[in-house]
Amino acid sequence: AVNLMTGLIEEGAGDMDARAFARAQESLAASFSFGAGDDSVSVSAQFLTENRDRAIDLLRTALHRPRFDQDALERVRAQVMSGLMSDAKDPGTIAGQTFAKIAYGDHPYGSDGKGTLQSVAALSREDIVAAHRGVFARDRLYVGAVGDITAEELGMMLDDLLSGLPATGAPFPGKADVTIPGGVRVVEFDTPQSVAVFGQKGIERHDDDFFAAYVMNQILGAGGFESRLMQEVREKRGLTYGVYSYLVPRDLAAVYMGNVASANDRIAEAISVIRDEWARMAAGGVTEKELEDAKTYLTGAYPLRFDGNSRIAGILVGMQMDELPIDYIATRNDKVNAVTLADIRRVAAELLDPEGLLFVVVGRPESLESTQTN
Structure with a gap:
């Protein structure tokens, strides 16, 4: 659900559908990206200093008010499933997934974070909303910022960007019990x-x-x-x-x-x-x-x-x-x-x-x- 959710954030937010959101980014010369990894969800934002306030407003809308429209959900779901079908034919991916299953067993590391054809097909909009709520929370945020900005300005910007997010998110999994037989x-x-x-x-x-x-x-x-x-x-x-x-x-x-x-x-x-x-x-x-x-x-x-x-x-x-x-x-x-x-x-x-x-x-x-x- 988290992988599909991150693919949907740019597919519309607030009163903007996917095309309107893309046009808003382009008008500000801003670039946002969202991704999911083994240990984290990443958010990257690049924009001109002169457009900073408006770019942060747009990013805030994406983080706080993603639309998760059904048509966008089906479109991104199809893209994810197409990738999974390609993975099933890739020897390197098969090897990595098999190794992970042996090494990590039932721990989340032991399964592909992108899901399976069956699990992705079964995801509902409610699942996506729950994944968003569980991931974007203030108890697990780390920020790095580089550019023409002071620490004081950054602090105020982050207060505006992140206020309103849940204080805590979903529980983290425990340590993996690694079992690798020779x-x-x-x-x-x-x-x-x-x-x-x-x-x-x-x-x-x-x-x-x-x-x-x-x-x-x-x-x-x-x-x-x-x-x-x-x-x-x-x-x-x-x-x-x-x-x-x-x-x-x-x-x-x-x-x-x-x-x-x-x-x-x-x-x-x-x-x-x-x-x-x-x-x-x-x-x-x-x-x-x-x-x-x-x-x-x-x-x-x-x-x-x-x-x-x-x-x-x-x-x-x-x-x-x-x-x-x-x-x-x-x-x-x-x-x-x-x-x-x-x-x-x-x-x-x-x-x-x-x-x-x-x-x-x-x-x-x-x-x-x-x-x-x-």
Whole structure:
């Protein structure tokens, strides 16, 4: 319901239908976007300073008085269902959804936030209204603002924009009980190339060892062509065009994941090499050169994230949601540079579990059978 609701907010508000609302945005050179993710609903607004008051009035109307007209509901419902039908034919999406169901079970993380064809078809306008009321509440708001505005002006603007929203929203779900059995789960799919999503339990964002794990992963699988996985799986053996790993520290669970695609007759070898590299990192850590190269890249690339007002505002919101200190931007590179070889060796040994890696493979892989059936 939340996903469909966010798609409907721009489809009319107050006395404006979808076309009138779009014309109002255009007349102000304003741009609004609404989206739903695993842990949050996002609202983005960009507008000229000279049009700020009128743009905020329009945004307030959208947030407080969305119309959720039945014709708009049916139109957006059809779009969502079309996307779901496309997802059902996409090996990467199938792999990710299967992995999530195994890892998270009945927790909300275990199901697609976009819903299913059956659940989306059954949603009523009342469901959409309830989702709106449950999400847009003052007890869960984080704001980042960048531009020609003072803190005092922003405060007054937010008072006007957000006053009248419910004080509290729907209850949050509890922590996810992550269960990732090692092994392989094969999902048969008629395609010449198998797609695999793999993962294990991860590390939380507030863990003291997070930055050591972050730098380690840059070397193992996040560093593009220089990463160990890319070197071993692609460059040396030609098994794939790309293989990556990434930390996923969500609010209610942390996992460590990756993905790879390979020909059906070679995916088994790619999986074997990935598991071997997982084990090699766990046993031996990294070299001094690998560590220095990773630090140079991570610290040098960080300022490039701040290349526009929208991205900066997003970073400010992310800092609040992750409960990071106000000086995080100034100290983040210091935390990267403080990571030592010993830190990575210790964290790799504690975190990496090569035998506990679960590979969900979608395709017709040769010499590979499911060891997990749950």
